[in-house]
Amino acid sequence: MIKSMTGYGRAERHTDQRKITVEIKSLNSKQLDLSARIPSIYREKEYEIRNTVGKALGRGKVDLFVSVENVGGAKTAGGTINKELFKAYYAQLVELQRELGDRNGAEPLMTTVLRLPEVMQTETVAIGDEEWKALAEAVDEAVDNLNQFRLQEGAVLIGDLLKRIDTIQELAAQIVPLEGERIETVRTRLMDNLKALQVNVDNNRFEQEIIYYLEKFDITEEKVRLKQHCDYFRTVAGESEGVGRKLGFIAQEIGREINTTGSKANHAGIQKIVVRMKDELEKIKEQLLNLL
Structure with a gap:
């Protein structure tokens, strides 16, 4: 399932002499940015802990906190x-x-x-195998808890994204009835301008010019490509994980079709609809920054 990059995980383990607590927080980032605070007595395991966390989380700005509390008269490094x-x-x-x-x-x-x-x-304090095992288990559990949090957040995000894609397509459908009105408006304006000039015009040539002129404002291709991109967005959103970047690229293509539609609109009503589509797309792009 798709994961968000935002999450929180916590775990505790107890030994005869110590209580170990591991906390992990993550936010969105283009790559893995891992910051770790680990007590000096566990410093020799830092590389191993970073490896475990990095492989499990993939991407994100991650803060890892490991704390230890003596509960059974354990000797503290000093x-x-x-x-x-x-x-x-x-x-x-x-x-x-x-x-x-x-x-x-x-x-x-x-x-x-x-x-x-x-x-x-x-002074160095010797750490036994039992304590190392407890530390590793605490790290693994904290990572698992964070990933569960990410899955829940990811499901909510995808649901919201798909609703916004539906909204974009619904808005695109509202353009269709306005297209005929737009073409008639352009034709009438051209005819009125010619009448104002009071010149003789070849009607056949005039009709050819109108057809050529109106072809520049035709948005049939943009509507077809927009539908294809929206359908592909849904397909990719149904994949298991690691789709954040791919969906970002598809959103760029959707934006390209919306922008072209706006530039060809030549109609106030269509322009208003395009603005609403752009607003939905911007919200989609913002949400995609949080997807893994």
Whole structure:
């Protein structure tokens, strides 16, 4: 089924010592734009997580959030201060302060020392197989939930798009009764202009010229192509997935036929109908930006 690019998915997994929460949000985008916030203890799995999410979602601006909460006295990754090295750095900096006459307080000096090489020593926390499995399951479930959301949104979008295609065709049908009126209006205007000139005219030649002139305003081909494009839109909309771009191309072709009809209209009533068709088409194009 067709999916929207907008969606949200969430999942939780629990181990003896931790609660893992995964949230994924997605919006429309021309390609995959994945932003991930993952705790440092799971950093070594980031590439694998990104791969899983990217393959499952295909396209969209995706925000991935992984959070972890200790619930059973689990050790948290952190760091310790190398006290001996800190004291050595600090003593040297205090001595330089006195020599240079620097009157800055001790607090910024301590902050400076903490940033010096090897003062902070990071501890690594070993992650067991059970926790890695829980993390992977949480990611998979969040992705599945997001895809379910996308499917629901996609069904609503397609329903709306098809209604608008129906509206365009209904409006196109309203042009037909106006065509005869338009042709008669053009013929009458030409005749009136000739009478105003008060010149002799070859009636046979005049009729030929009128036919040639009116052929320029004939929209039969545009109506036929418009119907074909609308029918093809419905066919593609019935395909399984990945139809957003294809439907966008078909919408462009529909717009081309509507624009040509408008340029040939030469009738106020037809122009009003064309404007309404364009309005429906613009709404279709906006909605298509959300389809995967």
